[in-house]
Amino acid sequence: MATHSNGGSYESSVKIPTIKFNKLFINGEFVDSVSGKTFETVDPRTGEVIARIAEGDKEDIDLAVKAARHAFDHGPWPRMSGFARGRIMMKFADLIEQNVEELAALETIDAGKLFGVVKDREIPSAANHLRYYAGAADKIHGEVLKMSRELQGYTLREPIGVVGLITPWNYPTTIFFTKVSPAMAAGCTMIVKPAEQTPLTALFYAHLAKLAGIPDGVLNVVPGYGPTAGAAITSHMDVDKVCFTGSTEVGREIMKASGNSNLKPVTLELGGKSPFLIFDDADVNAAADLALSGALMNKGEICVASSRVYVQEGIYDEFLPKLVEKAKAWVVGDPFDPKVCQGPQVDKTQYDKILSYIEHGKREGATMVTGGKPLSDKGYYIEPTIFTNVTEDMLIGKDEIFGPVICLMKFRTIEEAIQRANNTRYGLAAGIVTKDLNVANTVSRSIRAGTIWINCYSAFDVDCPTGGYKMSGFGREKGLEGLNEYLQTKSVVTPLYNSPWL
Template identity: 75%
Template sequence: MAGDSNGSSAASESFVKMPTIKFTKLFINGEFVDSISGKTFETIDPRTGEVITRVAEGDKEDVDLAVKAARAAFDHGPWPRLPGAERGAIMLKFADLIDEHTEELAKLDTVDAGKLFGFGKAVDIPQVAHMVRYYAGAADKIHGEVLKMSRELQGYTLLEPIGVVGHIIPWNFPSSLLFAKVAPTLAAGCTMVVKPAEQTPLSALYYAHLAKLAGVPDGVLNVITGFGKTAGAAVTHHMDIDKVSFTGSTDVGREVMQAAAKSNLKAVSLELGGKSPLLIFDDADVDKAADLALLGILYNKGEICVASSRVFVQEGIYDELVKKLQLKAKDWVVGDPFDPNVRQGPQVDKKQFEKILTYIEHGKREGATLLTGGKPVGKKGYYIEPTVFTDVKDDMLIAKDEIFGPVMSLMKFKTIEEGIARANNTKYGLAAGIVTKNIDVANTVSRSIRAGIIWINCYFAFDRDCPYGGYKMSGFGRDFGMQGLHKYLHTKSVVTPIYNSPWL
């Protein structure tokens, strides 16, 4: 299953030249600087468990400096006052620079997060550049509307940048999720302080360097590397930050909301956890359904909040699908993410690796049947076999908790009504998938599932034009599309009386 590439440094060197680490300091007001304390922390290569480099450890005092720079850039700097077309032009230069450095950026995310290098180079980083271009094109199209008032009044609205934004980025998609937030914030005319995940700080610092080269003014984009409980908490509590956008776990999302409420009632948007269902109906092509089910849980080694970790299969094809999954999972190659033949790299760090293995043991103890996988791969690094459980009950931990790893819970259902009810039996509501050839079934189920995005006969069908976010405890607010831009804008209404009206 693991092939020959199981995380050794020697193996990776044969596939691609390792990146040179150029930026390890905080980025504040257009300059790379040491943290005030002088502290640094290790960032680890999950392929080997070895240290890549040491990165500046920001804390509250560093966040204060970054917010001061962002506030000055917003209140007195050119960025919010530039015509939208000029902001867009700088963003287009930024996108071009990202394209020029695609390979290096993909390498950084591979060594820092264990992401597949080939996929990052061909998909993730190019899509980041396209995201910047998408919002660059929107920067000069931020318009309010003229209002037809019910009385003798003239009214219109203005859309204005919300101010200084704090972005807290997760480790599973360090580039893609960074720019789902940064790109619309730039287009809106806001300034920002970015806190990347402590597990994956390297590409965020590189992007800050490229932003400076592109002409983004000093203070507009600041990057504070460090830990969530110190630097992240300082961002959420800061009295001079106007909005926080957070992607991560539901538990931390609660803390972000509490901090916002206790400080200055800053606006908050949250994209949190998920336990997404995939419903496969009797009329589905079993081979294609098995491929979708595996993709839905094994893509990005299961470290994706919309992973289809609960797979519900209608009883008529259940046994056949189980056989297909068992065969296909055994052919899934796990190993060094620089190897072009590998389909699954290592989990992001030791903590996540051990958490996933603990959940696998929970599944066994609770009485689920381990169909395939369930063990570490290799002697070095944080690799786990693709794992499929059958005989899973809805109240088992593996069916309720977000594991964030390559672990599928497979369950049988009889009727459409049962499938819908069980799919909705979760505190989360981020995504869902439906596999059927029947348009009536597709329409009925898609309208009945309480989730922010529904994929029919596909999965992970993200697009920068399509809003994305959650219901229930999966959060609120939307990334992508024009909704992803508008959440960084205030609506201001302006009203004047019409001549000779009673208001004069």
């Protein structure tokens, strides 16, 4: 069984913040919801309530959209030079870094994420997303067209308008800025609905945006539930685009809502069941480290988790005990403890869902070689779990579990590896471990997924576009492609002198 570190003794070295912001942020002000309703946000380390948060509903979304629409149609943000927008975004990034300790602690108590990882990597990366797109804000160019007739033509790249941004609970800070940064740089105004499980940092970022000088109405943050607040955003006739990260099932509903309203374009980053292919020439120890961290990173609550690990038969018997050994040494416990590798699952619903999938795996005939049990009677901790003898038609082999569960399988040939890697309804990411460049090139071109990592995993960068194939969604985030998701092209045509049009 994995090592468990008891929680509670590491908070003394980190100041647990008082909750300063628990209301909706609309038009530059923190306000109660129209209904006056609130909901609880819970600390997954203990299952105890952290705070009550104002619950946004359709009426609140209407107010937020009205503020965003006014800010877009009449406010300064879309009319500023890109350089001016960029300077404000740079200040916003600086303020984030100045508050990194408090923000990281909020994320840890709200989402169960590792404090050190959030503080040292995720929040600095979020600030750098702002800086990256701030630098792109004054480089949005159209083209001069060489027309085939006696006409002069050019294109303008313009902000798409009011956008609805719906973020998930597994990476509250990272995905907030993956969406907000390019939307701001483009000159859009926005309504952000953070996941109801993890609203605390989104509200703090709204406060910092105001301090940075982002005009009222540009960034509105409305916590609430998907079927109410989320649905109100996706069906709203005055929202010009929706960008969503979450489940494939909800993605379908968003597409329906778009079709039934104003045909707003949508960007969807949905589920995944990513294959990780390890070939005979791999360094077994290094490959086991990559496979384990790729699957268990963020407690398995990551859409690109390498949850289907395929190992070529020549090294399988050596690889399996190595992976099990590393899983048993994986430390689960208090996310404030710097020695811990895995904190608690985000809430009881997700905790119960993961344990249910583990029981399914046992019933379906897969062999559980390690893990599979809760690790504490307090909080939502689960042992890293490895199954062998898994097939792609088992629930654990085809469904996105979103937890610390690895399905380990054996293959013989490159052709079999490619076929089995593609035997999924998803196509978000994949990993390949090999020293053979021909194998790496062949397999990477053959797998139908939006991101392929060779001899690495979860190697994200702001300059590298991400997104899915198949039921993992469409559209791209990060990189300049991510900026293009918030722009639209206008063509302008005039006749040349003495042309027949005059």
